[in-house]
Amino acid sequence: MDRAKRLEDALRDLEKAGRIGAEEVQYLLDVMQQEDSVEQFFSELIRGMSAKDENEMSRRTKGLELPSDAGWIVYHIQTDYPEEARELLGQIYSDPKEAVFPEGDSGMLRLVHMAADQDVRQQAKETAEQIVSMINTELMEKVYVGYSDVCELSGLHTADVQAAMALEILRTFYEERLEAGYGSLGIGRLVYSIRKEDCEAFLEEYFGAEKRLDLSEEELQTVNKFFEKNLNISETARDLFMHRNTLVYHLEKLQKKTGLDIRRFDDAMTLKIALMVERFLAV
Amino acid sequence: MASLSLKNVCKVYPNGFEAVKDFNLEIADQEFIIFVGPSGCGKSTTLRMIAGLEDISSGELRIGDRLVNDVEPKDRDIAMVFQNYALYPHMTVYDNMAFGLKLRKVPTDEIDKMVKEAAKILDLVPLLERKPKALSGGQRQRVAMGRAIVRNPKVFLMDEPLSNLDAKLRVQMRIEIAKLHQRLGTTIIYVTHDQTEAMTLGTRIVVMRDGVVQQVDTPQNLYDKPVNLFVAGFMGSPQMNFLDAVVEVQGETAYLKIADKSIPLNAEKSKKIIDGGYDGKTVTFGIRPEDVYDSEMMVEANPLSVFEATIRVYELLGAEVFLYFDLDEFPMTARVDPRTTARPGDVVRFAFDTDKIHVFDKETSQIITN
Numbered sequence: 320m321d322r323a324k325r326l327e328d329a330l331r332d333l334e335k336a337g338r339i340g341a342e343e344v345q346y347l348l349d350v351m352q353q354e355d356s357v358e359q360f361f362s363e364l365i366r367g368m369s370a371k372d373e374n375e376m377s378r379r380t381k382g383l384e385l386p387s388d389a390g391w392i393v394y395h396i397q398t399d400y401p402e403e404a405r406e407l408l409g410q411i412y413s414d415p416k417e418a419v420f421p422e423g424d425s426g427m428l429r430l431v432h433m434a435a436d437q438d439v440r441q442q443a444k445e446t447a448e449q450i451v452s453m454i455n456t457e458l459m460e461k462v463y464v465g466y467s468d469v470c471e472l473s474g475l476h477t478a479d480v481q482a483a484m485a486l487e488i489l490r491t492f493y494e495e496r497l498e499a500g501y502g503s504l505g506i507g508r509l510v511y512s513i514r515k516e517d518c519e520a521f522l523e524e525y526f527g528a529e530k531r532l533d534l535s536e537e538e539l540q541t542v543n544k545f546f547e548k549n550l551n552i553s554e555t556a557r558d559l560f561m562h563r564n565t566l567v568y569h570l571e572k573l574q575k576k577t578g579l580d581i582r583r584f585d586d587a588m589t590l591k592i593a594l595m596v597e598r599f600l601a602v
Numbered sequence: 603m604a605s606l607s608l609k610n611v612c613k614v615y616p617n618g619f620e621a622v623k624d625f626n627l628e629i630a631d632q633e634f635i636i637f638v639g640p641s642g643c644g645k646s647t648t649l650r651m652i653a654g655l656e657d658i659s660s661g662e663l664r665i666g667d668r669l670v671n672d673v674e675p676k677d678r679d680i681a682m683v684f685q686n687y688a689l690y691p692h693m694t695v696y697d698n699m700a701f702g703l704k705l706r707k708v709p710t711d712e713i714d715k716m717v718k719e720a721a722k723i724l725d726l727v728p729l730l731e732r733k734p735k736a737l738s739g740g741q742r743q744r745v746a747m748g749r750a751i752v753r754n755p756k757v758f759l760m761d762e763p764l765s766n767l768d769a770k771l772r773v774q775m776r777i778e779i780a781k782l783h784q785r786l787g788t789t790i791i792y793v794t795h796d797q798t799e800a801m802t803l804g805t806r807i808v809v810m811r812d813g814v815v816q817q818v819d820t821p822q823n824l825y826d827k828p829v830n831l832f833v834a835g836f837m838g839s840p841q842m843n844f845l846d847a848v849v850e851v852q853g854e855t856a857y858l859k860i861a862d863k864s865i866p867l868n869a870e871k872s873k874k875i876i877d878g879g880y881d882g883k884t885v886t887f888g889i890r891p892e893d894v895y896d897s898e899m900m901v902e903a904n905p906l907s908v909f910e911a912t913i914r915v916y917e918l919l920g921a922e923v924f925l926y927f928d929l930d931e932f933p934m935t936a937r938v939d940p941r942t943t944a945r946p947g948d949v950v951r952f953a954f955d956t957d958k959i960h961v962f963d964k965e966t967s968q969i970i971t972n
Contacts, residue, residue: 449687456681456682457701459655459678459680540618543619557967558814594617
């Protein structure tokens, strides 16, 4: 009798312990699923899913405790060591409301990050610079970052396209830079949006059937410096360590070659765009 | 520890932008070298080429005797500290310093040894178990440096590491970095746009502009003997006063005519002006604010360089006063004793220390005589 009672008690204790254990496991599972879900949710939004159904959006946003009125920024991170970079950035951007995850098998990383309340542009730029600094210092690896404008959660798909474009334009036109935001791409964004056939037609119109400027390294250096110095002959000559008359001679030679007198603003602008178009077509 | 050698190093991007031109520099073991210059002058690009984070377009880079142009950044035995550092918020100070080593698969006992040694050097031992939130700005910066120190590199590269700190903390950290250099005895290359940081930290300073090295020298020599107008204007705050002057030569003495005054130059300066064929030409006259005096004693002692001017602005900084005025329509600043009685609107007699006059070629901006 006593033995049977003891066994019954033991069975009850076991059931109790089992329930507690099961609850613990379920809790851990919930937490893990919730973490996974933020990434999953962002990933789906980026692919253009979920955002179509407002009720579903609202339910998941609430369930994941994501602030519905916040702004979001997507960062595209290009590095040769995406796994290590993901581990590293995951430690910095470790808030459950943000996520670092790979973009398919492209080797690219994405960070979806909540935007600051104020001074959003500057903060976004600083975050991009921080990503570069951390990968440079901790992994000693090269890295480039493109990032979007601020968007709502439902706009993550568009933001992702912007971040990808920012990175591509950065690598095409602004090789001296390591990060760029979609909103700060200047004329590069404009050139990038022109159809390639139109670009070729533009080059052909100005530079003939070869569609090439064919500038020597020295000519390119002179032109770039002249643009950098806002078409100022004296300052350009000083920086190039040449007499201003020598510079004028070089510019006149360039005019004969290209038909553009870049001392005139319109011609300077045409050559600047032509150089960018040529670069765009070469990449 | 290591020496570095940069020979004819250039950086040209495929779009034609020339960021660094023909950079030549020999850096001795344990030197504290500063790259200074305005934004876009190529100083960070040069640092990144040394790190291997930018390819070198042409030229040679050696660390010790080893040519490292094509060596991967992680195999160059260097460590970097940037201004935009981040600490891992959920890790302790210890783990923050150890994380980079863990990523590199360094054995745990070695990591422990390296972290504790670095913590000792940086006075971080009592803070090792704290999280970043519980640290002050200066302590966080030290942790960021600790992450570089644990690697025990041959060369430290620092890119504006103090730029994000407030003015007071910057001064403190400047002293910390100077102490750190003494303790570690390692070669440090430090990039800044702040000439005060450059002057106080560097054993030698490289002044850059538009990708070109302007001058490499000790802080004192850069200040006293700038090679051109840019260096003269960039080093020193308030900056050197510049005004146009016409050279007049009488016998073996050269005079600089400014505001109806003819200021005689000493024999050494006169010779350089005369030998350079500047008689009758307009040159740029330069004088540092501390070499312009308003005290009666100095005015009496330098009667040939005395002139009168009306004070526009009086600025008291505690230990010194800056007086702002115009001379021959050129804006001037004098750094004078705080006991001065000069105030805005007063007509004051000033004198130059003629031995401290710098004369620059107006066309080339190069120095004629210091």
